[in-house]
Amino acid sequence: MLGLFFAYCCPCAIITWICYAKRCCCFKNVPRTKHVHVPVTKKVRKRRRVKRDDGHSSSESYSGSGSDKKKKSKDSDHEHHHGHHGHHNMGHVHPQGGHHGGQGGPQGDVLGRACFCALAHTPHGAIPGLVYQDDQSTCWYAYGGQEFSTHEFEIIYSSWISDVTEDAAQGHQNGEEYWCCIVNTVHGKVPGKAAGGACWYAMQGQEVQGHDGFLYVNGR
Numbered sequence: 405m406l407g408l409f410f411a412y413c414c415p416c417a418i419i420t421w422i423c424y425a426k427r428c429c430c431f432k433n434v435p436r437t438k439h440v441h442v443p444v445t446k447k448v449r450k451r452r453r454v455k456r457d458d459g460h461s462s463s464e465s466y467s468g469s470g471s472d473k474k475k476k477s478k479d480s481d482h483e484h485h486h487g488h489h490g491h492h493n494m495g496h497v498h499p500q501g502g503h504h505g506g507q508g509g510p511q512g513d514v515l516g517r518a519c520f521c522a523l524a525h526t527p528h529g530a531i532p533g534l535v536y537q538d539d540q541s542t543c544w545y546a547y548g549g550q551e552f553s554t555h556e557f558e559i560i561y562s563s564w565i566s567d568v569t570e571d572a573a574q575g576h577q578n579g580e581e582y583w584c585c586i587v588n589t590v591h592g593k594v595p596g597k598a599a600g601g602a603c604w605y606a607m608q609g610q611e612v613q614g615h616d617g618f619l620y621v622n623g624r
Contacts, residue, residue, distance in 0.1 A: 508563030510537050511621055512586050512593040514607075521560040521584040521595040521621050523575050526552070530575040532584040533606060534595035535559055546596065546604050546611035547577070560584050562623040569620040573599075584621040587614040595621075 510518035518537040523530040524545040533545025535557065543557035560574060565586060573581035575597065585598035587605045589612075596605030596614065603618040604611055 508561050511560075511563065511565065512595045514592050514594055516592070519595055521562075521586070523558045523560065523584070524552075524554045525556040525558070526554060529577045529579070529582075530558075531577050532575045532582055532595070532597035533557070544606045546606035549611045551606035551609045551611065558624075560621060560624050562621055564622040565619045566622060567619055569622055571620075571622040574621075574624060585618045586621060587618045588616040589614060 519534045522535040522543045524533045524543045531545045573583045575582040582597040582599045587596045594605045603614040
């Protein structure tokens with residue numbers, strides 16, 4: 405029985421395979437399948453120079469394709485451009501804040517000793533006085549007929565000096581406004597205080613009123 409099966413089926417199978425291979429009979433419309441060869445990408449090991457922390461260089465191997473190298477170069481160019489753009493913007497950044505005085509030189513002198521106008525912070529108010537350029541630790545001011553000193557003060561650096569003023573007074577004494585001024589004296593041009601068209605300055609332990617004219621110091 406088994407012999408009859410192989411005797412009958414094997415010739416039929418061979419004939420069917422030949423018809424399929426040659427696309428004849430009932431296999432005419434069956435498309436032929438083409439075998440497509442897909443190349444396998446082979447990674448290439450390369451070597452490059454690497455600088456170590458100790459200053460010496462060594463070589464190491466790495467793998468990568470041409471597209472990776474191109475992408476890395478593009479990213480590097482982008483980072484370089486971005487960094488350059490940042491530095492360019494930094495050159496146009498300006499500090500914000502108020503203007504603190506003109507940082508000018510001393511406005512007066514006492515017997516040839518240069519001195520600045522200043523505001524002495526006292527229990528009676530911010531009283532205009534003077535600070536010597538060679539000793540900026542102490543401010544001398546006049547009050548109540550006497551000369552006083554304090555280590556709490558603010559130097560006035562303004563070089564805007566005029567015979568009249570519409571500028572706000574820098575100081576005050578017992579609620580009354582006082583301006584910084586430069587008084588003409590026999591001792592020199594002494595920084596002092598002015599109010600109501602009169603002026604005073606501190607000298608040799610006393611509060612002295614000026615009678616030879618004075619100039620206002622405007623601003624700070």
